[in-house]
Amino acid sequence: xxxxxxxxxxxxxxxxxxxxxxxxxxxxxxxxxxxxxxxxxxxxxxxxxxxxxxxxxxxxxxxxxxxxxxxxxxxxxxxxxxxxxxxxxxxxxxxxxxxxxxxxxxxxxxxxxxxxxxxxxxxxxxxxxxxxxxxxxxxxxxxxxxxxxxxxxxxxxxxxxxxxxxxxxxxxxxxxxxxxxxxxxxxxxxxxxxxxxxxxxxxxxxxxxxxxxxxx
Numbered sequence: 001x002x003x004x005x006x007x008x009x010x011x012x013x014x015x016x017x018x019x020x021x022x023x024x025x026x027x028x029x030x031x032x033x034x035x036x037x038x039x040x041x042x043x044x045x046x047x048x049x050x051x052x053x054x055x056x057x058x059x060x061x062x063x064x065x066x067x068x069x070x071x072x073x074x075x076x077x078x079x080x081x082x083x084x085x086x087x088x089x090x091x092x093x094x095x096x097x098x099x100x101x102x103x104x105x106x107x108x109x110x111x112x113x114x115x116x117x118x119x120x121x122x123x124x125x126x127x128x129x130x131x132x133x134x135x136x137x138x139x140x141x142x143x144x145x146x147x148x149x150x151x152x153x154x155x156x157x158x159x160x161x162x163x164x165x166x167x168x169x170x171x172x173x174x175x176x177x178x179x180x181x182x183x184x185x186x187x188x189x190x191x192x193x194x195x196x197x198x199x200x201x202x203x204x205x206x207x208x209x210x211x212x213x214x215x216x
Contacts, residue, residue, distance in 0.1 A: 027063035031214035032092035032100050034138060034173055036120040038208025043139055043157035043168050043196040048075055051160050055212035062095070062121040064214070072188070072211035074141045074148035075159040084108060084146025087213035095123035108146050113187045115174035128174030129205065137170040137193070137206030144189045157196035166196040170206055
């Protein structure tokens with residue numbers, strides 16, 4: 001082969017490398033996503049640790065497993081955990097490189113979360129209100145400010161261990177609901193589910209999905 005031919009092949013190989021590197025960059029910089037799938041057992045993730053493992057596994061499959069991922073969910077009881085306290089400091093950006101919030105304060109105030117930005121770890125848009133099936137209910141078990149609920153009433157499907165009877169608070173990733181009231185437009189605290197099973201979650205427009213954040 002001539003030296004010119006070798007140079008052409010080398011140039012093509014180098015060009016391909018840069019294309020591949022560019023294709024990897026969104027996953028490498030991703031620090032927020034909505035899970036593309038649920039647990040398969042409704043709101044039962046095996047507890048808080050299991051919810052985190054679900055986020056970690058999906059992030060790893062998408063090429064972002066080098067980060068530590070936590071689910072944006074609260075727990076209740078004597079050792080209650082606030083969702084806002086377990087997701088790091090930000091900023092966070094989705095699989096497409098769009099920043100959804102610069103810090104925890106902005107996340108719970110004027111964030112950039114909506115149907116087009118609250119995408120999966122693969123960068124896919126998730127069905128919202130008006131789509132079939134509707135999947136806009138995202139499990140959080142949290143109040144609007146990202147804190148856990150007090151009292152004995154279950155708001156977390158037994159701290160994410162129930163797949164039958166129970167209740168969990170959900171938010172709307174598409175920021176739409178039956179009206180324009182603050183709960184209907186809330187990304188993290190819209191309404192309770194009708195139960196903890198897959199069918200119960202589906203009945204109000206959910207699929208057992210979670211918000212996942214890279215903590216560092």
